[in-house]
Amino acid sequence: MALLRVFEERAAEQYMLGKIRGFLHLYIGQEAVAVGAIHALGRDDYVTTHYRDHGHALARGLSVNAVMAELFGKATGCSKGMGGSMHLFDASLNFAGGYAIVAGHLPLSTGMGFAFNYLNDNRLVATFFGDGALNEGEAHEVLNMSALWNLPVVFICENNLYGMGIPLSQSMSNTQLHKMAESYGIASAQVDGMDVLAVREAAETAVQHVRSGNGPYFLEARTYRFRGHSMADPVLYRSKDEEAEYRKLDPIAQYGEWLLSSKMATQKKLDAISAEVEKQVEESIAFAEESPFPSPEDLYRNVYAQLP
Amino acid sequence: MDTPISESVIVGAGVGSALAGLRPIVELMTINFSLVAIDQIVNHAAKLRYMSDGQFSVPLVIRTVTGGGGQLAATHSQSFENWYASVPGLKVAVPATPYDALGLFRAAMKDDNPILFAEHSLLYGMRGEVPDEWYEIPFGQADIKRKGNDVTIVAYSRMTHVALQAAAMLEEKGRQAEVIDLRTLRPWDKETVLESVRKTNRVVVVEETWKTGGFSGEIASTIQEEAFDDLDGPVARVGGLDVPAPYNGTLEAAAIPNSERIIKALSDNYGI
Numbered sequence: 001m002a003l004l005r006v007f008e009e010r011a012a013e014q015y016m017l018g019k020i021r022g023f024l025h026l027y028i029g030q031e032a033v034a035v036g037a038i039h040a041l042g043r044d045d046y047v048t049t050h051y052r053d054h055g056h057a058l059a060r061g062l063s064v065n066a067v068m069a070e071l072f073g074k075a076t077g078c079s080k081g082m083g084g085s086m087h088l089f090d091a092s093l094n095f096a097g098g099y100a101i102v103a104g105h106l107p108l109s110t111g112m113g114f115a116f117n118y119l120n121d122n123r124l125v126a127t128f129f130g131d132g133a134l135n136e137g138e139a140h141e142v143l144n145m146s147a148l149w150n151l152p153v154v155f156i157c158e159n160n161l162y163g164m165g166i167p168l169s170q171s172m173s174n175t176q177l178h179k180m181a182e183s184y185g186i187a188s189a190q191v192d193g194m195d196v197l198a199v200r201e202a203a204e205t206a207v208q209h210v211r212s213g214n215g216p217y218f219l220e221a222r223t224y225r226f227r228g229h230s231m232a233d234p235v236l237y238r239s240k241d242e243e244a245e246y247r248k249l250d251p252i253a254q255y256g257e258w259l260l261s262s263k264m265a266t267q268k269k270l271d272a273i274s275a276e277v278e279k280q281v282e283e284s285i286a287f288a289e290e291s292p293f294p295s296p297e298d299l300y301r302n303v304y305a306q307l308p
Numbered sequence: 309m310d311t312p313i314s315e316s317v318i319v320g321a322g323v324g325s326a327l328a329g330l331r332p333i334v335e336l337m338t339i340n341f342s343l344v345a346i347d348q349i350v351n352h353a354a355k356l357r358y359m360s361d362g363q364f365s366v367p368l369v370i371r372t373v374t375g376g377g378g379q380l381a382a383t384h385s386q387s388f389e390n391w392y393a394s395v396p397g398l399k400v401a402v403p404a405t406p407y408d409a410l411g412l413f414r415a416a417m418k419d420d421n422p423i424l425f426a427e428h429s430l431l432y433g434m435r436g437e438v439p440d441e442w443y444e445i446p447f448g449q450a451d452i453k454r455k456g457n458d459v460t461i462v463a464y465s466r467m468t469h470v471a472l473q474a475a476a477m478l479e480e481k482g483r484q485a486e487v488i489d490l491r492t493l494r495p496w497d498k499e500t501v502l503e504s505v506r507k508t509n510r511v512v513v514v515e516e517t518w519k520t521g522g523f524s525g526e527i528a529s530t531i532q533e534e535a536f537d538d539l540d541g542p543v544a545r546v547g548g549l550d551v552p553a554p555y556n557g558t559l560e561a562a563a564i565p566n567s568e569r570i571i572k573a574l575s576d577n578y579g580i
Binding site: 046079080082083087089090091096097099101104105106107108109110111112113114115116118119125137138141142144145148301302303304305307 | 311312314316317319320321322323324325326327328329330332347348351352356357358359360361362363364365367396397399418419420421
């Protein structure tokens, strides 16, 4: 989680310096969800997520260098600079993106689940999406079909209480999002998304359910993003007081306190981790800076697969 | 297998299962309903290979039915294959005969790219010979359905047959038309078209969809860019009239290109 936090903070700085362009959606505050949930998955399982995807990518094990380089648009990026912040991919880790269209990856995840059933290989797909994604019609088509076809999909709804600038109560007729899933006949639960251990435990329950052939599972993780929707967001739609209240629930601080109080770690150890991740991220920035941009010849590469 | 009426997920799940290693064929009942799935087709199927730098591919065939003329009214009579033909990353097939349909479909199944395979609704009753031996037709290869030296008629899908009717009428007037069936719109066979225009010096492009923004504009533009000096007059275009398809049969037929309109276009542009 510390790695995710430092990465996002440094990425924000690089964005302000103009090294990262386009949109940048920071995962700050939500680290417990990606880290807790992805820890419950197997290596062969697929992960798909939305555009706030740096946290999931790092939690899945993508190289810090490759992610930062991708944000810089360099040829050493995980998508060779062709995808950018919102389209991180790594086939070797079964990290199937990073998607910019709200809810756009949900049908894809349905297809992955379908393929795993068809191939009878006991894999599953964990798909992360926000509360806003449930505004989209295709999200509901997906819930219906996943339940209907008993697909091995773990739905992880990161409910950070805002769809861009719209508070949950103004966009959803039912703000208990996991209850919506229940109405499709999908097993569901809600979990405190600021508590990484609770998330991991809930995700393990979900994974167990799905891998046993019981069909999809919908986990609603209640969380909060400490920054705006993206770097372009002046965050006029919520109060500083509210943000301050939620900052008290910082997942990293919580976990750190728990580690210390339960004697699982010392302050010295935590400090060492902080220093280590700072170093990794600094190195990734240097790596990204020094990496070349893709060349003009790369423009047409991979528009089409070549015929055999 | 049958799916619920959820076009977005029909296509999206096709894309997703392709990402997970399958080679799916999905069907959208008509191209009219592809609009419900257009985000999955254009933003996902067409782009995932590019955005992932080739780490993920989408070997997906999207079969659908296109075209009008059955009095199904405005929302059930459209032909959008030209829109999809604008999208890098997609391939688009528009066969006009059983032989072409089978040959192209085999090629489509082997192709690792996402393909929109648009079959015309009024051609399903058409019978045609297909060889017992295996054959395939590559994308980007047009077929000269009728050879001639006096005028080139470029068409695709059902309009190929309308073009052949026009060619028969021209023959009665002593003119031999060369009818080129494009068979695929993306990629499309520019060389065959240009070679024909260099020979005949007169060309009309015929398509069923609305003339404004139709693919015939792309073809006409390419011809005048690359064979300008070979033209005896402006490239003629015959397309659907710029109206939503009316239910009434006479009005509907008037909005769809017919052989008379092709003859008139040639007369207007080339005086023949």
